[in-house]
Amino acid sequence: MIAKNVDNVKQALEGVSSNMTLMLGGFGLCGIPENAIAELVRLGISGITCISNNAGVDDFGLGLLLQKKQIKKMISSYVGENAEFERQMLSGELEVELIPQGTLAERCRAAQVGIPAFYTPAGYGTEVAEGKEVLDFKGKPHLLEHAFEADFSIIKAWKGDTAGNLIFKATARNFNAPMAGAGKVCVAEVEELLPAGQLDPNQIHIPGIFVQRIFQGKFFEKRIEQRTITQK
Amino acid sequence: MIAKNVDNVKQALEGVSSNMTLMLGGFGLCGIPENAIAELVRLGISGITCISNNAGVDDFGLGLLLQKKQIKKMISSYVGENAEFERQMLSGELEVELIPQGTLAERCRAAQVGIPAFYTPAGYGTEVAEGKEVLDFKGKPHLLEHAFEADFSIIKAWKGDTAGNLIFKATARNFNAPMAGAGKVCVAEVEELLPAGQLDPNQIHIPGIFVQRIFQGKFFEKRIEQRTITQK
């Protein structure tokens, strides 16, 4: 077994520095690496290019990095929940590249599995297609999309073991799975870190080979964005 | 819940006919759809194009279909365990297309997820590259490979439920997972078929949306090809 566990978030993020490209998992506030984000704020690094489906809300998730103007560029599919984001974008302080969500996910997975490029129909005929190679398959035009390149991918899982194996919970799996191993270094924070051998090898969502460093997060607020309930 | 369960292999394979392209899961004899193969032999259909990593052994797996000369063409990565296969191929009775194993797996997955084509470095500079588009990524040449097209994909899982959800066991997952939903109709045979709701939604390997018909197999010989043991 190859041990991947480190003691804390500080060790996990060693080597992260300004002007890097970071991938961060999560969908909305669901499954985001809270501990790593807090540490990125503390580190005070800036000029970050961020690949993440969303940009958090004003005072949580990636919104915390936006507040401190640590992010130079966001690569996302949907950023509608964040007023500070909109302000920085419209004022030109923040570069933004919007990408169809399925393409975003697949470009992460492509990086993970060594596929440099693939064709998808998403975005054909739209702004997204500008400058991209188009090829018809069965008469339907598709765009050539490339694997992302990132220095670090930072993800969050439910359970993990010291070998780096990960299990996600419910819809918190989202981008955390395809981002695993998609950056040069993959850091995973987990709610519960177990000794290798405690997880059923048949139930592992992401094998440890994709993860370089794993640690148990100190806190998880797990904030709910839209609390919707059914009346009894 | 959308029910996918059928009573038996006969119902599961309704519509399969001669000259079709069939995808079959399994690696060697591990995780092959034994019940469906037996039914294909019984049906006596012929002219089949078979996409399967291996061709079984002389008297088991796809070897049974080869014996009866039901297969016109094999698309595989490794066919070394079958003397009858070699005889038919060398005599020209059987067409054979050999494909790198990773490319084979990814072309199945591409069909599953609606990616018409992707680039891979595997096979560049070899016979496999003949006639294929080559593109350099970071100075390294890659081949453009296309998603497979099949009439049926026939796979085998360990546990399944009536909603078509599948869980595989150990290394029997192999090609069964990426072939799910890769054909026009996906048939899954399982060792144990449970009512929907009995499987943990977090542990499902293949969601039911990829499966059109599911049934519990009557028998599973699960033959071992190379019984290797450690002396106590």
Add this chain to the structure above:
Amino acid sequence: MALDKNGIAKRIAQEVQNGYYVNLGIGIPTLVANFVRDDLEVEFQSENGILGMGPFPFEGEEDADLINAGKQTITALPGASYFDSSLSFGMIRGKHVDLTILGAMEVAEDGDIANWKIPGKMVKGMGGAMDLVASAENIIVAMQHTNRAGESKLLKRCSLPITGVNCVKKIVTDLACIEITKEGFLLLERAPGVSVETIKKATAGTLIVPVDVPEMSL
């Protein structure tokens, strides 16, 4: 009388057939789930990673790890499954989802749709909409017939940046149910009490009006 949001959702629910996997967009489309006939076998997919999505949870049972694409807390029905974003869009791109229902800011008579951007004003992003409209075989748009300024949202050509080309099959608005055909917007049904004249006035694109335009039965 023009339909309210629930009315639009109710009419769209009639399009849902037995055995359908359905992706519901944010807004009116979400309401459709409430009106699908109980005797139909239907599963709802949310592109953030669930198939077999159930109703909102009871108070106290919300789980931050179980949400839909609108970031709302939800539940999972028996037979549900969770998966990652890559496989989720694999279901969509691979045409395993049978019906997509989503909102729009504009629809053109050739089936183009715009629903993600108002240049200089609103740039929230396309989310999964571009993937959905590029791949789904069956796309129904749920929207108001006109915008807040009273301008038609059914146009000859979209004026806003488009989300996808030639993809919308049907539109259900507060005024009408309309099919996209090669010739333009084909008026199928009127909302109860709404006249053909009202629909004509509210439609900027080519509207094809058959001799008989029945009222919706809701």
Add this chain to the structure above:
Amino acid sequence: MALDKNGIAKRIAQEVQNGYYVNLGIGIPTLVANFVRDDLEVEFQSENGILGMGPFPFEGEEDADLINAGKQTITALPGASYFDSSLSFGMIRGKHVDLTILGAMEVAEDGDIANWKIPGKMVKGMGGAMDLVASAENIIVAMQHTNRAGESKLLKRCSLPITGVNCVKKIVTDLACIEITKEGFLLLERAPGVSVETIKKATAGTLIVPVDVPEMSL
């Protein structure tokens, strides 16, 4: 004296470093696992879908659902995981596997390798070999220096259909340990008791012989 299969495997095991994920091909490469130092953290991947492969099972504990790429019954070590063929080759293609050890019928001095086909004679297929050699950064070939007819397997150019181009980094044979360099086969070590002259005779490609060629220490 020329090395036997176990000797070759033993020498190759010295190339395995701490923290390596290793893919072992069929034949001699499989034996390498037996000689890796106990104090190293190493995991073996088998491309049919397991990471953390352990030794063969004890009699009666064989599981038909748990095999390696050689179709042999195996076991899983603590920390192991199972996955499908697509993700398995994703590990390989994505360069997550650190070292690949495989057999060969021929190796050329430019690093080309042939190990999958003898036209008209043997056509078993390439299995995962083409994916492995196209993606792995670190490829070591384990083979006999000459074939059964006594002909060299280390050639100027491969005569058989190749499996991959410019990919082999190192070769360990029964006679020698050789590095592939731009100039050709660089003789690093001799098998115990084997003379440089013997290795020269058995090598058809360009062999670079340094002044001092140490014996392997096994």
